Amino acid sequence: MQRAPTDEELIEAVQRGDHQVASVIYERLVGVVDHTLYRVFGRREVDHDDLVQAAFEQIVVTLSRRSYARACSLRTWASSIASHVGFNALRSRRRERRVLDREAGIEAEPIRAGVDVEGEASARAELERLRLQLSEMKSTHAEAVFLHDVLGHELAEIALMTQVSVSAAQSRLVRGRRELFKRLDYVAPRRKTEPS
Amino acid sequence: MLRRLGNQVVPVEDPEHVERRREQVVAALSRSIRATADRKRRAFRTRLLWTAGLAASLVLGVGIAAQVRHTAVEAAAVFSTVAEVSGAVVVTENGQSRVLSNGSEFALRTQGEIETAPEAQAELRSQKSSVHLSPATKLTVPPVTPVEERYRLAVGRVELSVDKNSPLTRSVVVETPNAEVVVHGTVFAVGVSSRNKQTVTEVSVTRGSVWVLQRGSQVAVLGAGQHWSSDAEPTSVPPTVPSLAAPEPAAALAPSEAVSRRETATRGLPRPTAAETKASTLAEQSRMFQEAIDARNRGEDARSAELFGRLLQRYPNYEEAEVQLFRAQKRLGRTTAAAAEARRYLALHPQGFARDEARELALSSSPAQRR
Numbered sequence: 410m411q412r413a414p415t416d417e418e419l420i421e422a423v424q425r426g427d428h429q430v431a432s433v434i435y436e437r438l439v440g441v442v443d444h445t446l447y448r449v450f451g452r453r454e455v456d457h458d459d460l461v462q463a464a465f466e467q468i469v470v471t472l473s474r475r476s477y478a479r480a481c482s483l484r485t486w487a488s489s490i491a492s493h494v495g496f497n498a499l500r501s502r503r504r505e506r507r508v509l510d511r512e513a514g515i516e517a518e519p520i521r522a523g524v525d526v527e528g529e530a531s532a533r534a535e536l537e538r539l540r541l542q543l544s545e546m547k548s549t550h551a552e553a554v555f556l557h558d559v560l561g562h563e564l565a566e567i568a569l570m571t572q573v574s575v576s577a578a579q580s581r582l583v584r585g586r587r588e589l590f591k592r593l594d595y596v597a598p599r600r601k602t603e604p605s
Numbered sequence: 606m607l608r609r610l611g612n613q614v615v616p617v618e619d620p621e622h623v624e625r626r627r628e629q630v631v632a633a634l635s636r637s638i639r640a641t642a643d644r645k646r647r648a649f650r651t652r653l654l655w656t657a658g659l660a661a662s663l664v665l666g667v668g669i670a671a672q673v674r675h676t677a678v679e680a681a682a683v684f685s686t687v688a689e690v691s692g693a694v695v696v697t698e699n700g701q702s703r704v705l706s707n708g709s710e711f712a713l714r715t716q717g718e719i720e721t722a723p724e725a726q727a728e729l730r731s732q733k734s735s736v737h738l739s740p741a742t743k744l745t746v747p748p749v750t751p752v753e754e755r756y757r758l759a760v761g762r763v764e765l766s767v768d769k770n771s772p773l774t775r776s777v778v779v780e781t782p783n784a785e786v787v788v789h790g791t792v793f794a795v796g797v798s799s800r801n802k803q804t805v806t807e808v809s810v811t812r813g814s815v816w817v818l819q820r821g822s823q824v825a826v827l828g829a830g831q832h833w834s835s836d837a838e839p840t841s842v843p844p845t846v847p848s849l850a851a852p853e854p855a856a857a858l859a860p861s862e863a864v865s866r867r868e869t870a871t872r873g874l875p876r877p878t879a880a881e882t883k884a885s886t887l888a889e890q891s892r893m894f895q896e897a898i899d900a901r902n903r904g905e906d907a908r909s910a911e912l913f914g915r916l917l918q919r920y921p922n923y924e925e926a927e928v929q930l931f932r933a934q935k936r937l938g939r940t941t942a943a944a945a946e947a948r949r950y951l952a953l954h955p956q957g958f959a960r961d962e963a964r965e966l967a968l969s970s971s972p973a974q975r976r
Contacts (some may be wrong), residue, residue, distance in 0.1 A: 426642020431634035435627060447615045458626045465630055466637045473641040532609070539606055558607035593606075 416483040423472045435465065438487040442468075445488045448559055449495030451533075451540055460498055464491040481569045485562065489570035492555055499544040542592040550585030557582050683712040684749040685731045692725025692740070716747045721761065733771045737764040752902045753778055762796035769813065776902070781806040783835050785818040793827075805836040820891045823925045826958050890920050897929065906936045924950075928959040931966060944969070 414422070414433060422430040442464045447453060454460070467490050471477050477486050543551045552571070556562045562570070568578040687696055687705060694705045697718040705711055705727070720743045721727055729736040729746065733754055738744055742761025756763065757780045767777045767788050779786040779795045784806040786795055791813025797806050808817055810827045817825040817833050825833045897912035910933035916926045931946035947963035954960065 423638055423641075426638060426645075428635040428638040431638060432627075432631045435631050435634060439627070439630075443618075444615050448610060448613060451610075451613070453618070458629065461626065462630045462633050465634050469634060469637045469641060473638070473645065535606060536610055536613075539610060554607070559611040561611060 417479070419483065420472050420477065420479065423469055424475070426473075434468070438465070438468065438484065441484045441488045442491040445491035445560065446495045449492060449499060449540070449555070451536055456498075460494060463498075464494040467494055476572075481566050485566055486570060488560055488562070489552075489556060489567075492552055492560065493548075496544060496548060496551060496555070499540065500548070503541070503544050539589075539593065542589055546585065546588055546592070549581050550588055553578060553581035554585035554589060558586075682714045685713040685717070685729055685746055687711040687713065687717075687719060687727055687729050689728040690725070691727075693722040694725050694727045694738075695720045695722075713746055716745065718743070718745045720744075733773045733775065734765055734767045734777050737766075739763065749775070750902075751775060752904050755780060757781075758795055758797050760797050760799075762794060764792070764794040766792045767813075781835075783819065784808070784824075786815050787818060788813070788815045791815055800836060803836070805834060807835070808833045820895070822891060822894060886920075890916070890923070893919070894923075894926060897926070901929065901933065906933050909933045910937060910939075922953060924954055924957055927953070928957075928963070931963065935966060940969070 414430070419430055419434055419437070423434070439461070442461055446457065446460050446464065450457075464487070468487055471486075471490065477483075543555060546554075549571070553567060556567045556570070557564065564578050564582065565575055567582075568575040571578060571581075573581075687694065688710045690705045690709055691707055696703050696705055696711050696713075697720075698713060699715055703711065719727060719729065719738060721738050721740055723741045725740055727738045729738065729744070731749060731754055736744070736756060739762040742763060743759040744761070744763060745757040745759065747755050747757070753776050755778045756765075759782070763779065765777065765779065765788070769791070777788050779788075781795060781797045782804045786793070786808050792811040793813070793815050794809045794811070795806065796808075797804060799805070808815065808825075808827060809832045810829055812829050814826060814828045816823050817827065819835070827833055893912065893916045897909050897916060900906075900909040900912055910930060913926050913930040913933060917923060917930060920926070927946065927950045931943045931950060934940075934943035934946060944967050947966040950957060950963045951960060951967060957963070
């Protein structure tokens with residue numbers, strides 16, 4: 410049985426220009442890319458496949474440019490790239506929405522049987538509002554909040570992925586949370602926010 | 606709420622759709638990997654080309670700068686140019702001879718020898734003078750020094766025109782086998798020919814004045830229209846041979862004869878004759894004078910003044926040395942000493958060739974003048 414190539418071997422193959430590894434990269438990263446994009450949008454949009462492809466192309470570019478410092482796993486790196494691609498798309502979509510209703514024709518996620526329909530709809534509306542606010546925030550702040558609080562990455566990982574210091578990543582997270590709460594009309598908790 | 610967003614369940618996709626997307630994305634990824642690698646290779650090649658171009662430009666620039674510098678140095682090294690050539694003229698420099706044809710030029714960088722054929726003529730130009738070489742002339746041109754521009758005429762005739770307004774203060778000297786013609790600003794001609802198996806130097810002055818020296822001693826001062834020949838006594842100007850206290854016929858002997866006589870004396874002849882003693886004295890006097898003149902030509906005025914002083918102590922009443930002494934002292938800024946020497950000179954030689962210069966110097970330093 411042939412051994413699956415390691416992350417290092419895949420990166421070196423990409424840097425050499427070996428296109429045979431495309432399918433291996435896809436198989437390894439498609440799950441994390443798909444899930445990240447789903448969480449950014451809250452559903453699979455009509456252009457979901459295009460966004461997946463754009464995220465993969467961006468991953469290949471960063472790998473061949475050696476922007477990836479190999480300090481975190483390839484999956485973590487892929488989730489960071491995918492969230493970046495997703496938020497950029499979400500932002501441009503919000504701008505376009507004034508002209509086109511891109512959501513027309515998208516099937517709403519079916520409401521599971523036996524749940525409170527009204528409560529579920531209210532929760533969805535809240536999440537949609539949250540996404541809207543994230544997309545309108547400063548991109549670095551929104552990504553820091555999303556990577557930490559939604560995808561559950563450690564601050565040190567976020568610092569490596571976004572190529573800033575840990576203190577800068579922490580600052581972005583704190584400011585991002587404060588801005589988000591303000592936008593959602595939340596009253597900031599009295600205790601000091603302790604990023605994990 | 607953020608945690609809820611993270612815990613949101615991601616629904617499973619239709620396998621057919623997943624497969625379709627897989628094919629599409631993998632194909633795009635392959636293209637992207639190839640294109641990125643190609644771009645990198647192209648960028649590398651472009652960088653390489655730019656680097657090579659930059660290096661080539663740098664090398665070219667350095668080469669051009671070196672060439673310009675070399676040309677400038679070469680141009681600075683040129684001290685004389687042979688031009689306006691007519692007929693066959695041979696120029697020898699560094700042991701290499703070159704025949705110049707009509708209209709061609711040649712720049713002298715080191716000592717050069719110019720020889721004109723019987724029908725040929727040439728013009729030699731320096732920053733201070735221009736020398737016209739008549740047919741059948743052989744002239745050696747040593748490199749110019751800050752104090753002297755010298756031409757050695759072996760045979761033939763040269764006509765010199767020295768720019769008296771030139772800022773260059775060096776002397777122009779024409780040296781023949783038996784004379785030296787020193788000028789500061791004038792037009793004159795010097796010829797060397799053979800007469801009765803003897804080399805004869807002839808000097809004709811068109812404008813200004815020249816000194817004629819023989820073995821370091823001034824023998825004539827020529828003005829415009831005057832002529833001097835080494836073959837005969839000067840007609841227009843009496844030669845100012847160093848006036849010894851008791852001149853005797855033997856004192857006028859040529860140094861070569863004097864030297865040969867001195868050599869004979871040292872070979873063990875019991876006692877030199879009176880004539881031999883006089884000849885030896887004259888040779889010694891000439892040697893001392895030459896040493897002092899050489900020091901002056903090197904710009905060593907203090908040494909020159911010292912040597913002239915020593916010469917005058919040993920051989921007083923030597924007119925040329927007296928003149929050179931007060932001039933050296935004047936150059937050194939010893940105005941009082943120079944004026945004293947000038948007054949002494951006027952007392953001894955009221956009609957001396959440098960009387961005007963001496964009078965001016967003596968008056969310039971008088972108490973009334975100083976006031």
